Amino acid sequence: VENLVLIDASVYAEGTGNLAKLPRAVAYAGVSILKSFPLRLYTTFLAFKGVSFDTGLDWVNIGKLHCLYPWWEDATVSFMISGGYNVSRQIDQVKQKTLIIWGEDDQIISNKLAVRLHRELPNSIIRQIPDCGHLPHVEKPDSAARLILEFMQNHSCQKKAQLAPTEEVVY
Secondary structure, eight states: OOEEEEESOOTTOOTTGGGGGSOHHHHHHHHHHHTOHHHHHHHHHHHSSSOOHHHHHHHHHHHTGGGGSTTHHHHHHHHHHHTOOOOGGGGGGOOSEEEEEEETTOSSSOHHHHHHHHHHOTTEEEEEETTOOSOHHHHSHHHHHHHHHHHHHHHHHHHHHHSOTTOOOOO
16 A cells, blocks of 8 residues: 545444444444434434435435345444454554545534544545545545545656656556
8 A cells, every 4th residue: 555545434442342242232233223214314414414304214224224234233233342453552553645635614523533533544644534534535525535546646747757868657
């Protein structure tokens, strides 16, 4: 991996915590709540900034699609009981040029964590998208794509300048 783009990355989550200790039956009950319309509606309005009710309903339906897979509940319970993942201790291993994109109005993961990640990744730049919630690539896809394109073009120009004149660059 030469370049890395992180969008509202939840790198400071430390596994699933006490959820790993749940009895399987309780874990399955919790997972069924994750599919529920009221919870999905609530999180949709947390995730997006200023979304209309009709659009919010559309996003709820889209957001539930993965829950319809026959294996989704089993996979989610297995993930919970496994303890999940913890990548925060691996941040210092990331040496690649990294673009961190964050929705300025994210109500799910604090912008303070974006700034912390930027401080801990020495080869990173951070860009926040105004009037945008937790899913910038969904809510403001043109802005997210523009940031990624600029990042890749800038890195490509820097890399091209570092190559010896006899080296050939293939894009």
